Amino acid sequence: MRRALQWCTVAMVLAFATGPLFSQVVTSLRPDRALGGGETPFAWSLANYRGALEGRALGRSLLNSIAVAGATTMLCLGIGSLAAFALAKLRFRGKGLWLGGALAISMFPAIATVSPLYLVIRALGLRDTLGALVLSYVTFALPLSLFLLTRFFREIPDAIYEAARVDGCTPLQAWWHVGLPLAAPGIASTAILVFIFAYNEFLYALTFTSSPEMRTVPVAISLFASNRVEPWGEIAAASVMAAVPLVLVAIVFQRRIVTALTQGAVKD
Amino acid sequence: MQRARTEHTEKAWAAIMMAPAVLVLAAVALYPTLASIWLSFHRLILVFHEQRFVGFENYAFLVKDARFFGALGHTAYFTVLSVTAELVLGLGLALFLQAGPPARTLLRAAILVPWAIPTVVSARMWAWFFTQQGDGLLAALGARDIAWLGTPGYAMHAAILVDVWKTTPFVALLLLTGLVGIPPAIYDAAAIDGASRLRTLFRITLPLVRPVFVVTALLRALDAFRVFDVVYVLTEGGPANTTETLSVYAYKTMMRAGDFGYGSALSVMTFICVLFLAAGYFAWARWEENR
Numbered sequence: 188m189r190r191a192l193q194w195c196t197v198a199m200v201l202a203f204a205t206g207p208l209f210s211q212v213v214t215s216l217r218p219d220r221a222l223g224g225g226e227t228p229f230a231w232s233l234a235n236y237r238g239a240l241e242g243r244a245l246g247r248s249l250l251n252s253i254a255v256a257g258a259t260t261m262l263c264l265g266i267g268s269l270a271a272f273a274l275a276k277l278r279f280r281g282k283g284l285w286l287g288g289a290l291a292i293s294m295f296p297a298i299a300t301v302s303p304l305y306l307v308i309r310a311l312g313l314r315d316t317l318g319a320l321v322l323s324y325v326t327f328a329l330p331l332s333l334f335l336l337t338r339f340f341r342e343i344p345d346a347i348y349e350a351a352r353v354d355g356c357t358p359l360q361a362w363w364h365v366g367l368p369l370a371a372p373g374i375a376s377t378a379i380l381v382f383i384f385a386y387n388e389f390l391y392a393l394t395f396t397s398s399p400e401m402r403t404v405p406v407a408i409s410l411f412a413s414n415r416v417e418p419w420g421e422i423a424a425a426s427v428m429a430a431v432p433l434v435l436v437a438i439v440f441q442r443r444i445v446t447a448l449t450q451g452a453v454k455d
Numbered sequence: 456m457q458r459a460r461t462e463h464t465e466k467a468w469a470a471i472m473m474a475p476a477v478l479v480l481a482a483v484a485l486y487p488t489l490a491s492i493w494l495s496f497h498r499l500i501l502v503f504h505e506q507r508f509v510g511f512e513n514y515a516f517l518v519k520d521a522r523f524f525g526a527l528g529h530t531a532y533f534t535v536l537s538v539t540a541e542l543v544l545g546l547g548l549a550l551f552l553q554a555g556p557p558a559r560t561l562l563r564a565a566i567l568v569p570w571a572i573p574t575v576v577s578a579r580m581w582a583w584f585f586t587q588q589g590d591g592l593l594a595a596l597g598a599r600d601i602a603w604l605g606t607p608g609y610a611m612h613a614a615i616l617v618d619v620w621k622t623t624p625f626v627a628l629l630l631l632t633g634l635v636g637i638p639p640a641i642y643d644a645a646a647i648d649g650a651s652r653l654r655t656l657f658r659i660t661l662p663l664v665r666p667v668f669v670v671t672a673l674l675r676a677l678d679a680f681r682v683f684d685v686v687y688v689l690t691e692g693g694p695a696n697t698t699e700t701l702s703v704y705a706y707k708t709m710m711r712a713g714d715f716g717y718g719s720a721l722s723v724m725t726f727i728c729v730l731f732l733a734a735g736y737f738a739w740a741r742w743e744e745n746r
Contacts, residue, residue: 269472298702299722302487302494303487326483390702394706430576433571
């Protein structure tokens with residue numbers, strides 16, 4: 188009896204969590220005419236995928252999203268891991284203040300930085316470029332990287348760092364030869380998280396790009412409408428293509444993501 | 456002497472290693488936020504090439520702007536309702552996961568699905584459900600003839616529903632780490648004392664998970680208060696501005712009306728509200744500590 192109840196709950200949670208995406212997959216495979224009527228329930232086609240990719244250049248948006256999220260991740264992990272290693276292992280005062288500052292910045296609402304960033308980007312001639320997006324994504328991705336990486340570097344025993352120093356490593360060499368290799372799993376978790384957050388970003392991408400060639404996936408999907416009727420089949424196909432890679436990443440790296448998410452939020 | 460010198464060089468190295476991150480953050484986050492405050496004291500309309508200092512004029516307009524107070528109310532309503540629902544459902548889910556249900560690995564993977572889907576995509580997905588009038592999920596639940604996204608009163612709840620769907624798993628995972636952190640010895644002691652399961656839940660589990668619960672609530676509230684994506688994609692603030700939140704109103708003022716001065720004033724107000732939320736939390740945490 189108890190077991191049956193548990194299975195019932197499991198089924199409900201599974202349906203709640205995956206049902207909408209599943210039904211979206213089904214919708215995307217139905218030819219458009221079948222959507223309204225439902226004459227031929229078993230008809231299916233890839234027409235919606237073709238429409239989304241060819242008619243609406245979703246492929247370009249997917250590439251843009253991956254490029255922007257990838258560049259943001261590299262940049263933030265590069266300069267973030269340097270600073271985080273210093274915060275975790277070097278001896279100096281005021282560390283709490285720096286970390287607290289980064290944390291405070293991560294809580295700024297994005298809308299509060301939009302107008303000046305827009306003016307700066309316009310002045311630099313970066314409007315409607317992917318560079319503008321990388322620049323603005325740093326505002327949330329760098330504090331997140333700093334915060335997570337500091338925690339992962341702290342897990343390396345001080346003795347190992349001291350030993351490297353005694354052997355003549357500068358702190359910079361210690362970061363490269365000791366910090367990065369030993370914290371590799373944590374760095375990977377951080378990279379996945381930063382990538383997902385950057386891939387999902389919408390407000391900056393909507394504000395700083397204007398031409399269809401520069402759109403990221405969220406912007407492309409939000410603007411996916413024809414002037415007559417909502418092309419639901421194509422929207423569904425685009426949604427599936429946008430979501431499935433991330434869902435797969437999330438499932439494959441489930442443990443890493445959960446560790447990083449909970450590290451960031453709960454341990455303080 | 457030797458030691459003092461090492462500490463000295465460590466400090467220099469720390470400065471070198473932290474400089475790139477600090478400079479970049481100052482340039483892309485700190486400066487724009489301060490500039491936003493500065494802009495809010497200006498009349499700044501890009502298309503007219505107009506920029507002049509107007510002091511508190513924008514704020515004088517703001518305190519009489521019914522649309523601003525409407526947006527503030529919608530944002531607060533969205534925040535309170537979605538965060539409450541997420542915490543209640545998330546706690547339930549976390550307790551269920553902790554109890555060692557069948558298919559645990561599958562469950563943990565499945566609940567990450569809504570979290571991993573970009574907000575814009577999930578909003579679009581749900582928009583499809585909300586506009587299906589003939590058949591479909593909501594019709595099956597008896598909501599057949601309601602145009603969810605076009606009816607004031609319903610549209611906001613549609614946005615809340617999407618947010619709850621997306622974020623409950625995240626909340627559950629955070630709360631689960633809190634639950635896992637409770638030492639098993641405490642449960643053993645309660646079992647030996649013959650405490651009932653309900654009593655164990657209310658006397659041990661919930662009080663001990665409370666610190667994590669409160670941090671989660673704060674994180675979610677700060678996040679929900681800046682809500683933009685869900686609402687913008689579902690309704691763009693409509694119908695009749697009934698779902699317009701502060702971020703959406705500020706965005707429209709800046710990017711549609713081109714009024715950067717007043718838009719900045721609106722975003723500064725959003726920022727101040729978020730600060731108050733955070734300050735409230737820290738005041739509460741201090742009070743709790745000294746109790």
